[in-house]
Amino acid sequence: MSDQRPDNSILVKRLLLTVAGMFAFGFALVPLYDVFCEVTGFNGRTSNEAAVYQEVEVDESRTVTVQFITRNAKGIPWKFEPSIKQVKIHPGEVKVVNFLASNPTSSNMVAQAIPSVAPAEASLYLNKVECFCFNQQPLAAGSDAEMPMQFYLDPDIPDHITTFTLSYTLYDMTANTSAEQMAQLLKTE
Amino acid sequence: MSTAVEETHHDTHHDHKPYGIGRWLFTTNHKDIGSMYLWFSFIMFLTGGAMAMVIRAELFQPGLQLVDPHFFNQMTTVHGLIMVFGAVMPAFTGLANWMIPMMIGAPDMALPRMNNWSFWILPFAFVILLGSLFMEGGGPAFGWTFYAPLSTTYSSDSTALFVFAIHIMGISSIMGAINVIVTIMNMRAPGMNYMKMPLFVWTWFITAFLLIAVMPVLAGAVTMVLTDKYFGTSFFDAAGGGDPVMFQHIFWFFGHPEVYIMILPSFGIISAIIPAFTRKRLFGYASMVYATAAIALLSFLVWAHHMFTTGMPVFAELFFMYCTMLIAVPTGVKIFNWVATMWRGSMTFETPMLFALAFVILFTIGGFSGLMLAITPVDFQYHDTYFVVAHFHYVLVTGAIFSIMAASYYWLPKWTGHMYDTTLAKTHFWTSLISVNVLFFPMHFAGLAGMPRRIPDYATQFADINQIASIGGFAFGLSQLIFLWVAIKCVKGGEKAEAKPWEGAEGLEWTVPSPAPYHTFEKPPKVE
Structure with a gap:
């Protein structure tokens, strides 16, 4: 029966890649936040x-x-x-x-x-x-x-x-x- | 959902399992791992509960009686962390391990060795976290939300241990989530297509995607706290060009989906139990699936409603207010579907059903106080008061935890092969129901009257209300010992349970004998 099932390893790799991507995204939020604040004036920062x-x-x-x-x-x-x-x-x-x-x-x-x-x-x-x-x-x-x-x-x-x-x-x-x-x-x- | 299933005869005669401690250390069996998750979460529930007892004892009367404020802060912090990451989340993972393979006709989880790992790193995380309480300077005392600079500039030296504990818990949850997704996508029995899956499987499927999306962001946030505190970075330090408000944005980007991680599986449980004891099909199955997905997607757009008072532009406040209120729509779909399921059903009130009914009513109360908090202008009054405490305890205790108890009573006969002691179980329900409301309902009024949260002492006008809440708290704490008693008694013996002890229950798990054999569905069942 297992030979009919899709390969787990491909799916696991994709999910791990998503996890790594989201970890990186967490850090990417830092520069994104800076740019966002600069453009919108959000949070009252000055140049x-x-x-x-x-x-x-x-x-x-x-x-x-x-x-x-x-x-x-x-x-x-x-x-x-x-x-x-x-x-x-x-x-x-x-x-x-x-x-x-x-x-x-x-x-x-x-x-x-x-x-x-x-x-x-x-x-x-x-x-x-x-x-x-x-x-x-x-x-x-x-x-x-x-x-x-x-x-x-x-x-x-x-x-x-x-x-x-x-x-x-x-x-x-x-x-x-x-x-x-x-x-x-x-x-x- | 109609799944007619052929009798499965094959599994009773190879039911051998390894002996001794090795069975539990090295097991890759989803049922063993599920049981370990459930017992672990119960131990954590009692540990976190003991801390809540310390909090309620200190708040029993105004003034400082039992503990010093720094220790009080450690109690509120670790109580929150333990209940979120140690009690609710592992309980759901345990239920997922036990039930998902049996519900979709799979022989086990897709990645059994990783399953073993994801459980066994968990006790280490909590030993590290609890151990930090005994260090010089104490454990984490900055609230479970660990806002910078409380967790950076002003935290104790043990903060690194807190960070590593969170890292390990996060890795465990991510591994569990990957396992759930792979199991559901690749291991369904022939004929079990997506729209035939029980809602518990669906809600966990969606929860697992939330987990892999936001747990890595939490890992990033704690890592930034670590480097800010110990390695001189300035992510959250204004002096070095960082921004403490950014911490809150990153944290709540994780934090809001996290609160749905703790409630979506509950929706699945309730959607299994109400039809079983109403003897009717679930009303609006497809709309339940779409509503769950909608709640999950919206959860990424509402995080800043936790931070209305940080000084946002009015446009942003309105955006987050309306997005938050929008979540009431899919949630309302669910509540009405449950009510419609009960409409003109042949209802009986066994313990799982009692907990499920209490869930529907009390979770709705928590939902409504959430809507009140979503209204930006009034949130300025409610922010950081006991109203917030009342709100999230209604959704998490009478929501998430009541659903876990409902699930436990519902599936205990399947797990143990015995019926639980119904008198004791009903005693547990009624004492819990009454005490939990005595505990949390008055907190709404304390909060509206202005009592701030996370304080060991308070103005004397709040004395009566706190005394009532504390009495409710002690009663609720003691009631949970009845639950422990029922569970142990049921494991040890009791009336023999049939394969399907509930007349109206549906699903593949009821087609195998009780107790469920060590290996089930080695040959996939036929699903029509």
């Missing part, structure tokens, strides 16, 4: 690269309020806050906002700020020309720094977005930085 400012017409008929929030992740004792809590800006207009950071500890430290925008849709229209969040930020023991963030809003920003919040969470990266890297970072600063 990690500097936008080149294009000469756009400033739309003076509209004003958008941009609010700034800062937050320290667990275990980083820096003081970190925006110099101004919110700005009103016309789409197309370029503004600079300074963020103040100080390292009250007695050791040199490196931090990384991660941005997030709420509502997420607004992140698609926020163009940062310059931002401290593009790079890791070193601070020598006891020193402080003024970190600039220069941005403009795409004039295509939908009318229903009248206010949005840009938040930065500061993470301690000192443990991931070698002594030489630290010296290098502090020197270029």
Whole structure:
């Protein structure tokens, strides 16, 4: 009777291939998610690269309020806050906002700020020309720094977005930085 | 489904089996492996249940009495993991092993040696998982959903053991699923075409495809947790460019099909039992098959309804809300088909039927609370409260586990050759039915009133409701010891069971003697 039955090994191989494919798909979800977030603005991420400012017409008929929030992740004792809590800006207009950071500890430290925008849709229209969040930020023991963030809003920003919040969470990266890297970072600063 | 089958005489006289422990260690017999799966899942059910007793004892009154919060978190976590991967899933695999070959007229599973492996790696996985509880820093305490960064940045050193245990459980399930698919596709008796297969076989067939689609994704997710925690990757670490919300997307891409993995075989069981005790054919066989397939396909499109509060765009929330509600349609088809099967039937109320009826009613309650949770705006209130706990215990305990109990009583005479003690069995049913509702129904109200889940202490206004739930919990736990007693008693002896102890039962499994001989259908039966 077994000779009438189809060959099991072909089916088993196909199923194992499916399993391997789905395992790979699990990992493929990581880059897919990144692309998805970038295209749709899902999850409020902003671009990690500097936008080149294009000469756009400033739309003076509209004003958008941009609010700034800062937050320290667990275990980083820096003081970190925006110099101004919110700005009103016309789409197309370029503004600079300074963020103040100080390292009250007695050791040199490196931090990384991660941005997030709420509502997420607004992140698609926020163009940062310059931002401290593009790079890791070193601070020598006891020193402080003024970190600039220069941005403009795409004039295509939908009318229903009248206010949005840009938040930065500061993470301690000192443990991931070698002594030489630290010296290098502090020197270029 | 009408399958007229010739009497099979050939199997009674070569019923020899190996002796001693070797029989169980090296067996490739689907019935032996099925029995081992079922006993293993019962042991895990009692283990996970003992943890639930710790949880309910701590919640009996407000304040911290018995255990410290960290241990409480380990109990909720490991209770969930054990019940999902140790109790419900192996019980279904055990039923599949026992019943699928007998239902489709096959002599055994298609890949018997792999079958042995897929069972025997399972105890090791759970020894590793349970062993991690005794390590310094404790076992997993981040919830069975192991959200990052709880499972990465903030987890105990034993997390690697949790990861490896999940890997082994996943490999076991995948091997079991491959075996089921190959058996069903290649081993059916002549004439047993797809649309003649019993619904238990159909639902398991679809479940097996869900398993091979999503268990590898779970393996990927735990691997990412492992490398994030121990090898410095940043899949879920925002500081390194990762995203903790992505963890939830990957997890629930596995997690939602997983909850259907734990309920689809139940639908098959109930679709066997209700016609048997109604003495009527199942109403709408074909629609049952299509509804099962529809539920399986939709399960891949609804995962984000577990994460409405993570801050999604409104469009995404609406998409997932409507897709989720759409699942109520094929599920409703099933419920109405069962009710229509009973309509004007000659019903009798043996224990399997009692559990099946309780399943239909109580699973529907769980389904309705699921619909409430699917409504995005109100989910913001219900999210992470006891309402969610009540919802998924209604679908998993009075759903999946009640169906497993129904299946056990239905097929025990076939497995053991004896009738179970009907008085004890009915006692088990009624005590379980009452206590499970005392246990879980009040949780709806606690949740609506705002009591969060996964906490060892709570505001005093929830004291009465928790006390009632705890009393129900202890009663439900004790009731399961009756089940253990009935099962052991039935294995040891009892009234001799006929080949077909249920008047209205249909299917090939009832054409072989009781107890089912060690080897059945060595010559395939004729199916018309």
